[in-house]
Amino acid sequence: MxxxxxxxxxNPVVCEEKIQALEARVEELTDFxxxxxxxxxxxxxxxxxxxxxxxxxxxLGFTKEEYIGTHITSFHADQHxxxxxxxxLSKNETxxxxxARLKCKDGSIKHVLISSNVLRKDGEFxxxxxxxxxxxxxxxxxxxKERLLQELEESEARMKMAISSTNMGTWEYTPAESHLYxxxxxxxxxxxxxxxxxxxxxxxxxxxxxxxxxxHQELNASVKAISxxxxxxxxxxxxxxxxxxxxxxxQGKITLKSAGGSTRFIGTVLDITEAVLAEEKKKQEEQRKxxxxxxxxxxIKTPITAVTAYLQMVLQKAQKDQDSFYINLLSRADVKxxxxxxxxxxxxxxxxxxxxxxxxxxxxxxxSKMIHEVAEEGQFLTTTHTINILGCYDLKVFGDEExxxxxxxxxxxxxxxxxxxxxxxxxxxxxxxxxxxxxxxxQGIGIKESDQKRIFERFYRVNNNQAASGFxxxxxxxxxxxAHHNSQLQINSKxxxxxxxxxxxxxx
Numbered sequence: 001m002x003x004x005x006x007x008x009x010x011n012p013v014v015c016e017e018k019i020q021a022l023e024a025r026v027e028e029l030t031d032f033x034x035x036x037x038x039x040x041x042x043x044x045x046x047x048x049x050x051x052x053x054x055x056x057x058x059x060l061g062f063t064k065e066e067y068i069g070t071h072i073t074s075f076h077a078d079q080h081x082x083x084x085x086x087x088x089l090s091k092n093e094t095x096x097x098x099x100a101r102l103k104c105k106d107g108s109i110k111h112v113l114i115s116s117n118v119l120r121k122d123g124e125f126x127x128x129x130x131x132x133x134x135x136x137x138x139x140x141x142x143x144x145k146e147r148l149l150q151e152l153e154e155s156e157a158r159m160k161m162a163i164s165s166t167n168m169g170t171w172e173y174t175p176a177e178s179h180l181y182x183x184x185x186x187x188x189x190x191x192x193x194x195x196x197x198x199x200x201x202x203x204x205x206x207x208x209x210x211x212x213x214x215x216h217q218e219l220n221a222s223v224k225a226i227s228x229x230x231x232x233x234x235x236x237x238x239x240x241x242x243x244x245x246x247x248x249x250x251q252g253k254i255t256l257k258s259a260g261g262s263t264r265f266i267g268t269v270l271d272i273t274e275a276v277l278a279e280e281k282k283k284q285e286e287q288r289k290x291x292x293x294x295x296x297x298x299x300i301k302t303p304i305t306a307v308t309a310y311l312q313m314v315l316q317k318a319q320k321d322q323d324s325f326y327i328n329l330l331s332r333a334d335v336k337x338x339x340x341x342x343x344x345x346x347x348x349x350x351x352x353x354x355x356x357x358x359x360x361x362x363x364x365x366x367x368s369k370m371i372h373e374v375a376e377e378g379q380f381l382t383t384t385h386t387i388n389i390l391g392c393y394d395l396k397v398f399g400d401e402e403x404x405x406x407x408x409x410x411x412x413x414x415x416x417x418x419x420x421x422x423x424x425x426x427x428x429x430x431x432x433x434x435x436x437x438x439x440x441x442x443q444g445i446g447i448k449e450s451d452q453k454r455i456f457e458r459f460y461r462v463n464n465n466q467a468a469s470g471f472x473x474x475x476x477x478x479x480x481x482x483a484h485h486n487s488q489l490q491i492n493s494k495x496x497x498x499x500x501x502x503x504x505x506x507x508x
Contacts, residue, residue, distance in 0.1 A: 191239025384422030392429035419444030439502035
């Protein structure tokens with residue numbers, strides 16, 4: 001010390017330079033600490049903050065006046081955490097990355113890691129030296145990943161329960177390794193034993209001989225395609241355990257294990273034997289029913305034809321004798337016979353339609369002529385309705401005249417049946433975009449909106465006390481005939497006001 005004083009006295013210029021250099025280094029160090037990017041602060045032995053750098057203030061959003069001089073517990077979200085920190089430091093422990101949660105001025109919470117130790121002098125606690133590292137984003141990301149993992153586990157659990165409840169199996173096939181994984185449910189469905197080693201070749205062996213080549217080719221094609229489409233098929237197997245024939249439904253999709261890695265084919269398998277057998281039994285019952293309807297219709301058609309002939313002969317005699325009473329009576333009977341004939345013909349046409357035997361013979365014909373013939377026949381059905389024809393001049397269309405005449409007759413008959421109070425019925429034609437639109441409008445009871453969506457279904461009957469008798473096949477047959485003409489039967493209706501049925505045909 002004396003030596004330094006002597007040197008200062010001997011060389012004041014040199015001493016001054018050293019002092020300035022020391023002050024510069026102190027200033028640099030102060031700037032480094034005050035403006036460091038790492039939050040720093042000091043806490044005295046009583047827990048009060050005595051100093052904090054700008055990074056600490058910026059992290060929590062406080063000013064120096066708000067932060068310094070305040071007890072450290074005011075900024076901790078968890079009291080037990082700061083109590084533990086202070087207790088450890090008072091025991092002269094050094095903390096490394098101690099996790100804590102700090103309160104910000106805006107009310108948010110920061111997740112931090114605190115590293116701290118104590119400066120002591122002569123054994124006395126002076127203050128702590130605390131480094132704070134903000135890890136909020138990291139913690140939030142970890143929490144997000146934890147939630148995702150939990151959701152994934154829950155999703156997998158739900159999927160396993162769903163698979164278990166539906167008796168569905170899962171499988172995974174890696175073509176490059178010819179590795180086939182089957183879940184326990186899949187092993188049971190395919191009829192393998194749990195101890196049996198199963199590969200792709202083993203799977204092919206249990207396929208029914210008629211199915212083996214097709215399934216093998218389809219699976220190979222799907223693997224090579226590597227598309228996003230789901231492969232789906234049903235096939236028959238012979239279970240190795242009991243040699244039972246079972247129908248299965250298999251679905252799968254190609255995925256990549258990693259970028260440039262080998263592909264996987266993953267999917268599900270479900271035993272659908274009962275459903276297939278039940279479907280085959282609906283089909284058989286449907287065929288028997290259609291055969292019965294066809295037989296009965298043919299049997300009824302013969303006596304109806306004979307009765308019609310007898311009725312015409314008696315009607316001609318009554319007309320010759322000018323007996324108005326019998327003429328009226330026999331004319332009404334003739335109308336009923338024609339309705340019965342049309343009904344039988346409807347049943348026959350439905351049977352032919354569902355067997356694919358309904359012939360549609362298209363040719364060009366005059367629309368006006370057909371409409372007038374249908375209207376004339378329809379007028380015989382009623383004495384309380386007036387049938388009006390609007391438009392329908394000089395239009396020629398391409399289609400099956402007989403079948404389309406049947407469609408129009410059905411619509412006209414319905415218009416009369418569902419207008420019990422009589423009134424006007426309109427048959428209208430108009431040309432729209434090179435198509436002829438034919439419509440039939442009545443002033444009847446109308447149809448509820450809920451029924452409008454289903455009236456074209458086979459055997460559907462409107463649940464209405466005012467509904468006329470019938471079997472619910474007329475509109476179904478009409479809509480199917482129009483489908484063969486690339487057309488569609490449509491409806492506009494309002495209860496208590498009336499209905500309009502219409503369809504379009506291509507103009508020749």
